[in-house]
Amino acid sequence: MDTREKDIENLKDYKYGFSTDIENIRAPKGLNENVINFISEIKKEPKWMLDFRLKAFERFKKLKEPNWQKPKYPKIDYQDLYYYSAPKSMKDKPKSLDELDPKLLETYKKLGIPLQEQARLNGIAVDAVFDSVSVATTFKEELTKQGIIFCSMSEAIQKHPDLVKKYLGTVIPTTDHFFATLNSAVFTDGSFVYIPKGIRCPMELSTYFRINASETGQFERTLIIADEGSYVSYLEGCTAPMRDENQLHAANVELIALDDAEIKYSTVQNWYPGDENGKGGIYNFVTKRGLCKGRNSKISWTQVETGSAITWKYPSCILKGDNSIGEFYSIAITNNHQKADTGTKMIHLGKNTKSKIISKGISAGFSDMTYRGLVDINSKAKNSSNYTQCDSLLMGNKCGAHTVPYIKNKNFDSNIAHEATTSKISEEQLHYCQQRGLNAEEAVGLIVNGFCKEVLQQLPMEFAVEAQKLVGISLEGSVG
């Protein structure tokens, strides 16, 4: 058995589909002021944080769940969810990794995320989020030396309240849409990153999200601030156990880039996609938004979306500073009964702003893939430009691929170019590869990887290898 087949073997039962039997503390079921108070209290939050949550909740009560999206899902009963779940051993936060529950360490080891620093070969600092809390953050000391803050959101609220207060909710305000507002009310943990002036973060920062408990929604909140002239590359990965139920994951991610700063945000999303009959799986309804606040700032989103029953997200850039740049590179793969409605928004407000969108969608089986994107060039955004390319690949005639771009140009100095194609893997290409000794599946893998190359190139090395494998695995069983 070569490695590829092994990978496939592994996947047949979704490698990350196990759950860890660990004692939990949960908030009472349901969504109300008491639960929010409970969350706030257990996290020993200051009053302003609680007020922030309650304000969001006040508004949430008035909001209606949106339903314009392409993938429809059965109504979610928001009162039938646990909004907080944490391993019991986390109640008194361990001081160091040595004190961490061995079961947790074991879980992360199984996932391929070694938390013990000595076990690491390459320097990536990891923040591991397990259900509702961050369990560990590695490489802290080394980062602290440079003045970089990389910790869990809860810790940041305690230790760096000024920064959190100043930036939290400035990109995704409490008055945003339904799921973002829900997150503002009940978010539990997530990562906080602050890169000081002129610092180039020496290593990749990474968060690993894991949903373990059942009937639990995961609502994490990530805030990344890159101060003037700084640079950071941030990775995010996610998995969840196999369950028959659908679980909700509604995260908020806010990025803020000040003058001359650059943030690179990469995601490899591999939540449990449900079984081949479309049972179970994660609803991944995430709000990700970056603000290029300063001049010459840059935000770049790269995503590889292979998991989740339903993916519904649009990582966006608000290009406010003059000369700022927004980029979006995406691969979305849906197989079996998965559904994805994803894309980006590029909102050009400042002069000479540039944006680039490369989106590759692949659908197979009975799945449905939608690219939905907005390019909006404001009348003040003189001399801006956008380039969009979205390609879709279909495998079989039971799946769908859709492209819904919205293009608004209010500025005559600006240029927008948009292209999209939809096709299948041509017989000639397959024939060519097979002639040279590849079997059908390998040939498809090769062609798909070539199709996605432009995006895979954008990923940091460690992720690119994993993503490439994931691309092949996700399409398993879709040919022939």
Place this chain on the structure above:
Amino acid sequence: MTEKIQIDFDKINKSLDISDKDKEFKKKCLKKFIEKGFPNRKQENWKFIDINQIIKKNIGDLSFFNDYSLPNEIDTSIFVDGLEHNKIIFINGRIEKIDFNYEDKNKIEINDEIEKKDLIESENSLIYLNNAFTNKTFKISIKENYTLNKPLIIYHTTNQKIKSKSINLRLDFDLEQNSSLKLIDFFADSADKNFINILYNFNLKKDSILKNYKIDKFKNDNLKYSFNNMEQDTNSVSETFILSAGSNYFKNEINCNLKGKYSSAFVNGIFSLKENQQHEIRTTINHLVENTKSYQLIKSVLGKLSKAAYQGKIFVNSKAQKTDGYQLSKAILLDETSEFNAKPELEIYADDVKCSHGSASGSLNENSIFYLMSRGLNYQQSKELLINGFLLDVVEKITDSEIKNLIKNMIGLKE
């Protein structure tokens, strides 16, 4: 508005000499329209340009009552010169004349007693409005194997007698097997501030060919909405050309169902807009069976304070393998206040298809202008030359050379 529309409706209905069944149908449509009201930007299809707001702003109080009892005088000066043609003349929404002088009378059947049915179960309230208020619907059938000798020009005119009115008209066309029709819609208005709502139904049988050219060239302050519904059978071809330039507001909507194998649809359009105009083209091409083809090309030149929108949708059913679909929209923005919006949409459920779209917008290329100026043209001339070349591309797509030349002359494009 509701009360007024009901009063106007009753007034008209009393005077009309139609069957009870038709009256019921009209009542039903009115009810649906009142329920929905004029479309607004909350509806996805009206997101870019909000007709409700535009009517409020430009017309204010819209009246729905039209007196169709008296004939209007036909102003022959508007007739198109240099092209022999058949005529249908609408004045203020009333059919004044149907004239097929160049044709074999046995091959064309004109029928005004057509069965009204719930066509297109639709979210579009303007279609209900149309059906509630059209006073007379004609159905024109072109018999088997007949090709019209001359094109048919439909004149849409208004005269001074009418103001702030909602005008609704509808025509149905049946193109029987292997027949062919060239149809020009020609808009010439003397009245201002009316809302004109046009509904065409085309039924294209096997091997038939329809060519529809819509020419809205003269500046006027009317708001227009036109909906073409096309059903296409095996090997039929439809070609639509839209020149969207004259009216204050104009939305052209095309819904095309490619139901027969090897059928194809072509839509080409030009927006040439000046101050305060807001125009839109929205197309939905439904590829329902194998081996169908569609091609769309829309080009815009947008002046001061003007706004254009193009919403194009290609839908490919899972049965429709070997579909070939293409959309391209390009826009030149001439002023900092002009605006172009596009939503080129693909919805695809079959794998063996070739579908692509492109959209580009920007200003005139300064390098090209510089090139032309360095060869002795002044700035204005260079600009015009570039715009002409840009638009000529679309006009060249017209397959009928006689009509192509007519349109070229009309809009002053030179080769």
